[in-house]
Amino acid sequence: MVFSSLLFLFRFLPAALLLYYITPRRFKNLTLLIVSLIFYSWGEVKYLPIMIASMVIDYSCGQGIRVFGQNPKLRKFFLLCSVILNLGILFTFKYTGFLFENLRAIGIPAPYFDPTLPLGISFYTFQTMSYTIDVYRGDVEPETNFISFGAYVVLFPQLIAGPIVRYSDVAKELKSRKITLPQIEKGCVYFILGLGSKVLIANNVGSLWDSTAALPLGEISTPLAWIAAVAYSLQIYFDFSGYSLMAIGLGHMLGFNFPQNFNYPYIAGSVTDFWRRWHMTLSSWFREYVYFPLGGSRCSELKRTRNLFIVWGLTGLWHGASWNFVLWGLWFFVLLFFEKKWLLGWYKKHKAAAHMIMPVVLILSWVLFAISDFSRLGGYFGRMFGIGGFGSASNPLDWAYALHNYGITILLGIVFSLPVIQKLHDKAVARFSYGAAVKTVETALLAGVLLLSVAYLVDSTYNPFIYWNF
Amino acid sequence: MKKDKKRRFYPTAAVLMGFVALMTAADVLTPVKAFSEMENRSLAQKSKLSVSRLISGEFQKDYETYVSDQFAGRDGWITAKSVSESALQKTENNGILYGKNGAFFGKFTSYNQEQLERNLYFLDGFAKDGHPLTFAVVPSGYEYALDQLPAGAGQVDERAVIADIRETLSENPDIHWFDADGLLSAQQSEDLFYRTDHHWKGETAYLVYAALCETWGLEPARAEDLVLREVEGFYGTYYSKCKKAGTKPETLTFYDQPFPIHTEVLNMQMEMEEKENWYDASKFEQRDKYGALLWGNTGLTILSKETLPEEPKRLLLIKDSFSNCLAPLFLSNFDEVYIVDLRSLPYGLNEMCKTLQFDETLVLYNFENLESDTNFYRLTY
Numbered sequence: 001m002v003f004s005s006l007l008f009l010f011r012f013l014p015a016a017l018l019l020y021y022i023t024p025r026r027f028k029n030l031t032l033l034i035v036s037l038i039f040y041s042w043g044e045v046k047y048l049p050i051m052i053a054s055m056v057i058d059y060s061c062g063q064g065i066r067v068f069g070q071n072p073k074l075r076k077f078f079l080l081c082s083v084i085l086n087l088g089i090l091f092t093f094k095y096t097g098f099l100f101e102n103l104r105a106i107g108i109p110a111p112y113f114d115p116t117l118p119l120g121i122s123f124y125t126f127q128t129m130s131y132t133i134d135v136y137r138g139d140v141e142p143e144t145n146f147i148s149f150g151a152y153v154v155l156f157p158q159l160i161a162g163p164i165v166r167y168s169d170v171a172k173e174l175k176s177r178k179i180t181l182p183q184i185e186k187g188c189v190y191f192i193l194g195l196g197s198k199v200l201i202a203n204n205v206g207s208l209w210d211s212t213a214a215l216p217l218g219e220i221s222t223p224l225a226w227i228a229a230v231a232y233s234l235q236i237y238f239d240f241s242g243y244s245l246m247a248i249g250l251g252h253m254l255g256f257n258f259p260q261n262f263n264y265p266y267i268a269g270s271v272t273d274f275w276r277r278w279h280m281t282l283s284s285w286f287r288e289y290v291y292f293p294l295g296g297s298r299c300s301e302l303k304r305t306r307n308l309f310i311v312w313g314l315t316g317l318w319h320g321a322s323w324n325f326v327l328w329g330l331w332f333f334v335l336l337f338f339e340k341k342w343l344l345g346w347y348k349k350h351k352a353a354a355h356m357i358m359p360v361v362l363i364l365s366w367v368l369f370a371i372s373d374f375s376r377l378g379g380y381f382g383r384m385f386g387i388g389g390f391g392s393a394s395n396p397l398d399w400a401y402a403l404h405n406y407g408i409t410i411l412l413g414i415v416f417s418l419p420v421i422q423k424l425h426d427k428a429v430a431r432f433s434y435g436a437a438v439k440t441v442e443t444a445l446l447a448g449v450l451l452l453s454v455a456y457l458v459d460s461t462y463n464p465f466i467y468w469n470f
Numbered sequence: 471m472k473k474d475k476k477r478r479f480y481p482t483a484a485v486l487m488g489f490v491a492l493m494t495a496a497d498v499l500t501p502v503k504a505f506s507e508m509e510n511r512s513l514a515q516k517s518k519l520s521v522s523r524l525i526s527g528e529f530q531k532d533y534e535t536y537v538s539d540q541f542a543g544r545d546g547w548i549t550a551k552s553v554s555e556s557a558l559q560k561t562e563n564n565g566i567l568y569g570k571n572g573a574f575f576g577k578f579t580s581y582n583q584e585q586l587e588r589n590l591y592f593l594d595g596f597a598k599d600g601h602p603l604t605f606a607v608v609p610s611g612y613e614y615a616l617d618q619l620p621a622g623a624g625q626v627d628e629r630a631v632i633a634d635i636r637e638t639l640s641e642n643p644d645i646h647w648f649d650a651d652g653l654l655s656a657q658q659s660e661d662l663f664y665r666t667d668h669h670w671k672g673e674t675a676y677l678v679y680a681a682l683c684e685t686w687g688l689e690p691a692r693a694e695d696l697v698l699r700e701v702e703g704f705y706g707t708y709y710s711k712c713k714k715a716g717t718k719p720e721t722l723t724f725y726d727q728p729f730p731i732h733t734e735v736l737n738m739q740m741e742m743e744e745k746e747n748w749y750d751a752s753k754f755e756q757r758d759k760y761g762a763l764l765w766g767n768t769g770l771t772i773l774s775k776e777t778l779p780e781e782p783k784r785l786l787l788i789k790d791s792f793s794n795c796l797a798p799l800f801l802s803n804f805d806e807v808y809i810v811d812l813r814s815l816p817y818g819l820n821e822m823c824k825t826l827q828f829d830e831t832l833v834l835y836n837f838e839n840l841e842s843d844t845n846f847y848r849l850t851y
């Protein structure tokens with residue numbers, strides 16, 4: 001079940017919220033656990049045991065570390081148990097098929113194995129690992145209540161696509177939280193904005209990328225190749241950030257404060273800056289649990305480069321079991337390496353140039369991300385740079401058609417990906433001190449977004465979800 | 471009540487929660503509909519609940535379709551989206567292009583060359599096997615309104631492909647090519663096809679009928695000797711797909727014979743069933759009125775005059791839905807018309823062709839059906 005569906009909006013959400021709100025405070029986590037388990041198993045009941053296993057493993061390991069806290073060997077044992085089992089589950093479902101495929105490619109016989117990925121597995125395994133590691137480090141108290149812990153693991157808002165909420169982020173709220181009307185109000189604003197991002201912008205520009213990507217290479221003109229790549233860059237941003245925003249909004253409605261996941265990534269002045277603004281909870285997870293333990297940047301240059309390489313190779317692989325994702329991660333390693341060494345200083349002095357270069361770099365990165373077939377990928381880059389001519393073989397005006405149909409939507413997407421509306425809003429608030437007038441306009445606009453989103457969901461010819469399988 | 475200075479109103483929460491609650495209630499309470507007039511399709515019904523369906527996930531999948539199909543005010547929501555799409559200057563929706571003059575066209579940017587060749591191969595074999603035939607390929611409506619297409623739409627050049635087909639088949643002396651494109655181009659009209667449907671109008675079908683008679687050396691019936699029927703309020707298949715707000719209905723037109731037509735159609739039980747007329751008048755009450763003609767696309771339909779001579783003159787017509795308004799016209803020149811739709815014929819043609827003698831055989835297809843149909847093999851067994 002995805003948030004951007006009629007099923008979620010008009011069946012699951014009202015039922016879940018109603019149940020949750022009428023449940024007495026001390027049983028709220030139980031309600032949360034139950035509705036989240038229903039949410040999780042809606043698509044694939046068969047994977048329910050894996051979720052339960054995940055909960056039991058990490059709960060037990062946390063308890064193990066607490067009980068045998070005096071014995072460093074046992075502490076380490078429980079930590080390793082958790083890490084190995086979590087990564088084991090993730091590896092089995094996400095990477096085994098890929099491994100076998102590569103074995104076959106080099107001539108070693110291996111079976112075909114291509115299971116559907118359990119919902120949100122890349123997200124919740126990272127979340128539960130953060131718990132055991134933090135408990136091991138003594139950064140958080142282990143959770144003794146299995147229900148509360150289970151509710152944390154399967155919490156439906158961030159289950160599918162993040163943000164990656166570390167246990168320490170919500171430990172306090174899991175024990176006692178106040179659900180206040182101002183917080184619910186804030187949650188509703190975020191939820192509607194997220195829904196609009198996903199349904200009105202991401203889905204609409206996304207169909208341009210999909211239809212272009214399906215064309216034979218010779219029939220894509222150079223301008224169309226760029227327009228479609230811009231459309232994909234907008235799609236992936238609004239798809240993912242919209243989903244995170246909906247999750248954060250739902251969190252507020254339930255009394256949780258989830259960490260921010262996106263902060264206008266496309267205004268970044270460097271790739272370093274971009275990764276502080278894009279999928280922030282993933283970057284900070286890798287920083288906290290991989291980069292720093294490896295020594296971070298406080299070590300020799302060679303080691304630092306190695307650390308960077310490991311982190312970005314893994315980041316790429318996390319996004320999917322395919323070589324283009326690895327290549328995509330390593331491409332960022334190269335970019336970040338050069339930035340750290342020389343470019344950052346230059347960017348600082350030439351801000352305007354940096355902001356011109358960055359969108360191009362990012363658009364190219366997304367093409368690398370989007371096309372998993374290497375020969376096709378090379379061909380597409382070729383089209384973008386006019387190798388073999390700039391025009392389309394059969395339809396020279398393909399780009400004009402794309403602009404006519406998607407121009408306004410793309411323009412809206414670009415405007416909303418910049419903090420323009422935010423600034424206008426802040427100005428209005430400063431001017432009118434957030435009075436009834438501002439609030440009325442704001443609510444009317446949000447209501448419009450909500451209604452229009454539902455209209456697009458009812459007549460949805462296209463509603464994919466890019467991060468579904470991550 | 472305690473007076474609280476800080477108490478405020480929370481409008482967005484009220485809007486979202488209120489809307490979700492009201493819509494959910496309305497949705498649950500609205501009766502289940504079986505058919506959508508607007509979309510011209512059956513709607514998903516309640517998902518059957520069972521343990522095995524729950525575990526396999528079929529229940530969940532069907533339930534989701536059911537919620538979407540039966541959503542309260544579905545038609546209104548669809549219209550709202552369409553208005554928004556127009557505001558965004560979109561010139562297509564769900565595979566339909568919006569022409570400059572308000573007409574719709576099917577988006578058709580690539581075709582199945584392999585399937586096309588396979589179908590021509592079967593046709594070639596059928597003709598060589600003792601069934602000399604006349605073959606007509608009708609281009610889609612957009613070919614006669616090219617200046618109405620949005621720039622850069624990238625539609626297939628059907629007429630060029632059709633010219634290639636003619637070239638390919640010219641070596642087979644048993645296939646007589648009928649130049650449908652030449653005939654339609656010569657009209658220099660953008661009015662040959664419906665605005666909201668992929669079919670041609672009754673008047674266009676008459677032109678084709680008359681020209682076909684001439685190639686067979688027959689005297690076509692004069693239009694004024696036939697009955698032109700008109701049905702108002704027609705929204706065609708293109709409309710059902712794009713559902714563009716503000717679309718005006720059209721008039722369905724077709725020629726009928728001045729005499730009663732004896733009609734038999736192959737029904738679901740694989741028996742020939744007699745009908746009181748050659749079209750299903752009850753369908754004229756629905757939006758998609760073209761579906762009334764020839765009782766839809768049944769596998770075999772036999773139209774005949776009330777009284778037959780000892781050796782009736784027979785036409786075999788192998789066709790797609792374009793012929794549904796064309797077929798009855800041939801009764802002016804033939805006693806019986808056997809109409810075969812390969813898509814719904816449950817058996818091959820061999821048996822029928824062995825027992826019956828046909829004076830003429832006509833194979834008439836729209837290009838888009840010819841390149842996609844996967845049932846041509848039925849010609850050969």
